[in-house]
Amino acid sequence: MRLALTGAPGTGKTTLAGLLMSAYDVHAVRALAEACGALGTVEDDGAHPIDLALLSTYVGRLEGDVLVEGHLSHHLHPDAVVVLRCAPSILSERLRLRGYGASKIQANTEWELLGGVHAELRDAGADVPMLELDATSVGPDALAAQVLAWRDGGYARQIEPLIDWLADPNHLPS
DSSP states (O other), X not given: OEEEEEEXXXXXXXXXXXXXXXXXXXXXXXXXXXXXXXXXXXXXXXXXXXXXXXXXXXXXXXXXXXXXXXTTGGGSOOSEEEEEEOOHHHHHHHHHHTTXXXXXXXXXXXXXXXXXXXXXXXXXXXXXXXXXXXXXXXXXXXXXXXXXXXXXXXXXXXXXXXOOGGGSGGGSOO
């Protein structure tokens, strides 16, 4: 089983992945990209481009229950996806505290607001079980318990509605 743990920067992916290490062989996208030579040189915005085709082939060879953590993990042909979400106003503050610049905060907050992961999965034609979790006010331990319960339930397809930040004006950026 290859599980992707994805979401915008600042949603808590790395923290949650650390709590799931006893249940999965956990790998970060960046570390995998470095290991297989898929990590490009840093660009002007500080990002490293990743050869997703090369990385996907590499990840496809990993055996056992693997969790790949990172905001690109849903592009690596997982068997199931956990999407961490966070209210845009809270996410914006988390990114500010990390030292992100205004344009990067805006881009990531807008991506979260619009449900960027879902759009990318839909565009890719992915049809895999997905669990969406709101990490705005739920602690990492509770999120880990939800992921493990989902796993123990056979990775059932989520039937409750997806988070729609646009439906609640309290979440719209000022």
